[in-house]
Amino acid sequence: MSEHIVSSFDTDLDTLRSKIAEMGGIAEKMLGDATLALVRRDAALAQTIIAADARLDALQRDIEERAILTIARRQPMAVDLREVVSAIRVAGDLERIGDLAKNTAKRVVAISGELQPPKIVGGVQHMSDLVQAQLKDVLDAYAQRDDQRAMDVWQRDERIDALYTSIFRELLTYMMEDPRNITFCTHLLFLAKNIERIGDHTTNVAETIHYLVTGVALSVERPKGDKSSFTTTEAVDK
Amino acid sequence: MTTMPQIDLAGAGVQPATAVAKPKVVARDVNVHYGEKHALHNVSIDIPEQAVTAFIGPSGCGKSTFLRCINRMNDTIASCRVTGRIELDGEDIYDRSLDVVQLRARVGMVFQKPNPFPKSIYENVAYGPRIHGLAQSKAELDEIVERSLKRASLFEEVKDRLDAPGTGLSGGQQQRLCIARAIAVSPEVILMDEPCSALDPIATARIEELIDELRENYTIVIVTHSMQQAARVSQRTAFFHLGKLVEQGPTEHIFTTPEDKRTQDYITGRFG
Numbered sequence: 282m283s284e285h286i287v288s289s290f291d292t293d294l295d296t297l298r299s300k301i302a303e304m305g306g307i308a309e310k311m312l313g314d315a316t317l318a319l320v321r322r323d324a325a326l327a328q329t330i331i332a333a334d335a336r337l338d339a340l341q342r343d344i345e346e347r348a349i350l351t352i353a354r355r356q357p358m359a360v361d362l363r364e365v366v367s368a369i370r371v372a373g374d375l376e377r378i379g380d381l382a383k384n385t386a387k388r389v390v391a392i393s394g395e396l397q398p399p400k401i402v403g404g405v406q407h408m409s410d411l412v413q414a415q416l417k418d419v420l421d422a423y424a425q426r427d428d429q430r431a432m433d434v435w436q437r438d439e440r441i442d443a444l445y446t447s448i449f450r451e452l453l454t455y456m457m458e459d460p461r462n463i464t465f466c467t468h469l470l471f472l473a474k475n476i477e478r479i480g481d482h483t484t485n486v487a488e489t490i491h492y493l494v495t496g497v498a499l500s501v502e503r504p505k506g507d508k509s510s511f512t513t514t515e516a517v518d519k
Numbered sequence: 520m521t522t523m524p525q526i527d528l529a530g531a532g533v534q535p536a537t538a539v540a541k542p543k544v545v546a547r548d549v550n551v552h553y554g555e556k557h558a559l560h561n562v563s564i565d566i567p568e569q570a571v572t573a574f575i576g577p578s579g580c581g582k583s584t585f586l587r588c589i590n591r592m593n594d595t596i597a598s599c600r601v602t603g604r605i606e607l608d609g610e611d612i613y614d615r616s617l618d619v620v621q622l623r624a625r626v627g628m629v630f631q632k633p634n635p636f637p638k639s640i641y642e643n644v645a646y647g648p649r650i651h652g653l654a655q656s657k658a659e660l661d662e663i664v665e666r667s668l669k670r671a672s673l674f675e676e677v678k679d680r681l682d683a684p685g686t687g688l689s690g691g692q693q694q695r696l697c698i699a700r701a702i703a704v705s706p707e708v709i710l711m712d713e714p715c716s717a718l719d720p721i722a723t724a725r726i727e728e729l730i731d732e733l734r735e736n737y738t739i740v741i742v743t744h745s746m747q748q749a750a751r752v753s754q755r756t757a758f759f760h761l762g763k764l765v766e767q768g769p770t771e772h773i774f775t776t777p778e779d780k781r782t783q784d785y786i787t788g789r790f791g
């Protein structure tokens with residue numbers, strides 16, 4: 282896109298973009314570290330994630346204030362208006378991703394002393410890897426204003442939903458097998474749910490990118506693979 | 520996007536991209552020359568009834584030129600030549616048999632600089648109805664003046680000094696007086712050429728509020744260099760660039776998702 286006659290307007294928009302990029306980087310690292318902390322049962326690493334969330338919150342507030350100021354000062358139109366509105370939305374999603382990563386880290390701290398069946402932790406790790414790839418892709422798509430890439434992310438979330446459903450079933454089985462697993466499995470269940478929710482936020486960002494690039498909101502329903510709300514203990518009874 | 524079946528007007532092959540349901544003014548392939556200068560190129564547009572249509576675009580792109588075609592004000596410019604077809608309620612306004620004075624009563628105009636006559640407030644408004652013979656008695660004329668001033672949201676401010684000179688009013692009041700003067704002859708269409716450019720923000724807001732009220736009874740076309748004003752007051756917007764009508768459509772569409780790159784660049788402040 283060519284430059285504005287008023288060059289400080291370009292500076293405003295560039296600043297928003299770079300702050301979003303910074304938030305994206307922090308959110309990615311938080312999720313990656315949370316997963317690592319889970320796998321390594323590293324409570325100290327988990328604590329650093331909890332601390333990093335404050336920076337993300339501060340950045341979100343900063344972006345929001347700048348966006349509001351830009352609207353008031355420049356009265357952006359068309360693609361510029363979408364750019365500013367999108368920055369607010371994406372910052373909101375990244376902030377929520379941070380909260381979910383932080384909650385994940387807290388649960389890692391809570392279960393770090395417990396016995397962990399490695400197989401099921403492996404399943405959560407695999408799901409997190411997929412979500413991390415989604416997050417990375419959607420952030421790249423945002424930086425490059427790449428609608429196609431955003432739509433790929435949007436489509437792929439179905440797989441994460443499906444994975445979450447299978448983790449859900451597996452955890453139920455463990456809990457039924459031995460009640461001593463319940464505390465650990467419940468934490469792991471919420472933890473997996475957090476990661477699945479992070480995946481949902483990446484699809485929100487993908488929808489925002491679509492709106493930003495094309496000017497139209499996505500009107501179709503996203504394909505959903507999460508069947509856990511229909512899953513009962515009977516379903517896993519063998 | 521509407522895909523209305525369109526009436527094919529004689530001699531006008533090109534149809535505008537967007538048609539409107541009840542067009543009050545229909546223009547087809549309008550070209551304007553000032554001597555050698557080709558100022559407007561093949562402008563085709565439908566202007567709907569009871570709505571505000573805004574013309575936007577950089578200075579010199581032909582907005583005022585096109586506006587003046589709609590009530591044949593260009594006739595008064597010696598070098599100016601207009602071709603193509605413009606209809607008001609389906610009637611060719613460039614038809615030889617058409618009475619131009621009558622046309623200008625139906626299509627009123629408000630200018631950029633408020634230009635009240637150097638006469639009383641009352642006389643400014645009464646002048647038009649009087650020359651058009653719209654009032655049979657002094658009482659009837661009084662009533663027209665009062666009604667017009669009320670419609671222009673000016674009556675309350677001037678009712679005690681109708682004999683005071685119109686030129687003594689503030690800029691915003693003068694502009695509302697000019698609107699009252701335009702309304703007094705019961706026009707169907709009101710053309711406004713940058714009516715707020717000489718006014719402060721409060722006076723501008725009052726004119727915009729007035730435009731919004733007037734829309735119920737009139738077809739309004741406004742030329743404005745303020746994009747925000749166009750976005751605020753109009754239902755449809757037409758963007759002119761270098762003598763061409765580049766894009767037209769519902770205002771919310773033009774200001775959120777314009778299709779033409781030139782429109783986008785202009786409304787986002789990317790070229791002058």
Ligand SMILES: Nc1ncnc2c1ncn2[C@@H]1O[C@H](COP(=O)(O)OP(=O)(O)O)[C@@H](O)[C@H]1O
Pocket residue numbers: 553556558576577578579580581582583584585596598
């Ligand atoms: N009376 C005139 N004589 C010669 N050229 C004119 C006259 N009025 C306007 N023009 C030319 O026609 C073009 C369009 O002008 P105008 O309709 O006033 O543009 P806008 O209202 O969009 O600023 C400009 O290049 C202008 O110089």
Ligand SMILES: [Mg+2]
Pocket residue numbers: 582583584712742
């Ligand atoms: Mg002009």
